[in-house]
Amino acid sequence: MITTTGLTKVYQSRDREVSALDGVDLHVREGEIYGVIGQSGAGKSSLIRCVNLLERPTSGTVTVAGQDLTALAGRGRRASKELRAARTRIGMVFQHFNLLSSRTVLDNVELPLEILGVSGPERTRKAKELLDLVGLAEKAKSYPGQLSGGQKQRVGIARALAGDPKVLLSDEATSALDPETTRSILQLLRDLNQQLGLTILLITHEMDVVKTICDSAALMQRGRIVESGTVGGLLATPGSELASELFPVGGTASGPDRTVVDVTFHGEAASQPVISQLSRTYNIDISILGAAMDTVGGKQIGRMRIELPGRFEENVVPIGFLREQGLQAEVVEDEKGPRDPKASAATAQSAGTPAATTVPEQTPAAITKEVVK
Numbered sequence: 001m002i003t004t005t006g007l008t009k010v011y012q013s014r015d016r017e018v019s020a021l022d023g024v025d026l027h028v029r030e031g032e033i034y035g036v037i038g039q040s041g042a043g044k045s046s047l048i049r050c051v052n053l054l055e056r057p058t059s060g061t062v063t064v065a066g067q068d069l070t071a072l073a074g075r076g077r078r079a080s081k082e083l084r085a086a087r088t089r090i091g092m093v094f095q096h097f098n099l100l101s102s103r104t105v106l107d108n109v110e111l112p113l114e115i116l117g118v119s120g121p122e123r124t125r126k127a128k129e130l131l132d133l134v135g136l137a138e139k140a141k142s143y144p145g146q147l148s149g150g151q152k153q154r155v156g157i158a159r160a161l162a163g164d165p166k167v168l169l170s171d172e173a174t175s176a177l178d179p180e181t182t183r184s185i186l187q188l189l190r191d192l193n194q195q196l197g198l199t200i201l202l203i204t205h206e207m208d209v210v211k212t213i214c215d216s217a218a219l220m221q222r223g224r225i226v227e228s229g230t231v232g233g234l235l236a237t238p239g240s241e242l243a244s245e246l247f248p249v250g251g252t253a254s255g256p257d258r259t260v261v262d263v264t265f266h267g268e269a270a271s272q273p274v275i276s277q278l279s280r281t282y283n284i285d286i287s288i289l290g291a292a293m294d295t296v297g298g299k300q301i302g303r304m305r306i307e308l309p310g311r312f313e314e315n316v317v318p319i320g321f322l323r324e325q326g327l328q329a330e331v332v333e334d335e336k337g338p339r340d341p342k343a344s345a346a347t348a349q350s351a352g353t354p355a356a357t358t359v360p361e362q363t364p365a366a367i368t369k370e371v372v373k
């Protein structure tokens with residue numbers, strides 16, 4: 001539904017160039033909710049603005065619903081008319097709502113319809129229908145200043161739906177909202193996705209947003225997508241940085257000569273007593289450093305951080321045993337000792353290679369700090 005190939009964006013400032021997108025290949029399937037997550041400055045907004053051509057990509061292509069938008073941009077008046085028409089089929093929701101304070105809620109939703117040339121009575125009917133869809137019918141005559149943040153965002157969403165879009169783009173739509181309101185807005189997006197078959201590309205800082213509603217996700221770092229896939233697929237990928245950020249468990253080694261392993265349970269494996277089997281089979285004492293159950297991508301997942309006595313090379317066989325039981329087992333610290341947390345791709349702008357095979361021990365705490373704005 002949305003495809004970008006080799007997308008680059010270089011901003012020219014007076015004395016320097018900033019490369020915001022560095023060859024982004026994105027593929028969002030029809031009907032899915034796709035989350036792009038990444039730190040400030042990673043290029044997320046640049047990406048979403050290039051998808052609807054609000055920002056002209058430096059190179060690469062953007063195709064939405066089979067139409068190559070990059071081919072339309074900047075090709076004379078007729079093409080720009082087509083581009084405008086294509087844009088009406090792409091709704092956009094913003095972090096700070098961008099409502100007109102002097103207009104009522106109803107008028108705010110009518111505005112894009114007016115621009116589309118919809119006549120008076122039809123415009124009002126449609127705007128009321130949209131407000132009803134987002135659960136705000138009774139606020140039609142209010143002004144934005146009289147609404148809560150969540151209600152304002154509902155108006156923003158109703159307005160984005162005015163052109164009956166197939167695709168909705170959302171740039172940090174819930175970042176200015178409290179957790180409860182965030183949940184209700186995410187629920188609304190999920191409902192719209194299902195009721196209208198709307199494809200949603202959303203940008204977020206918050207891992208919780210991805211966890212709650214995304215079918216697929218991508219991690220952006222320094223203008224590049226360094227990991228992407230369905231949420232379920234990512235969770236099943238050993239060493240996936242996104243997976244460990246989606247589902248962090250804490251806990252550090254109690255001393256030297258210990259091996260810390262993150263074990264992820266899903267499906268069948270979750271109901272097997274594998275930890276006690278491991279302990280009995282190899283006659284080892286296992287400490288549990290941290291554990292959590294959660295729902296990610298609509299599926300129950302368990303993750304446990306365990307500590308085995310001895311260094312990594314002494315535990316190769318027990319770790320192999322866990323993997324044979326169908327569990328994902330990732331060594332957090334190897335024989336070289338704890339990884340330097342500063343080397344974590346998730347915590348630093350200077351991060352080098354993504355998706356290391358070991359999960360940096362300090363990732364969860366560091367992410368929490370970095371993610372919250």
Ligand SMILES: Nc1ncnc2c1ncn2[C@@H]1O[C@H](COP(=O)(O)OP(=O)(O)OP(=O)(O)O)[C@@H](O)[C@H]1O
Nearest residue numbers: 011013018019020039040041042043044045046047
């Ligand atoms: N109009 C612009 N002119 C020059 N540089 C820009 C412009 N817009 C963005 N940039 C730069 O491009 C890079 C990516 O910015 P972008 O806004 O896409 O990041 P982001 O991931 O959305 O960040 P945030 O999470 O803070 O919103 C940054 O280094 C930023 O300073």
Ligand SMILES: [Mg+2]
Nearest residue numbers: 044045046171
């Ligand atoms: Mg941004």
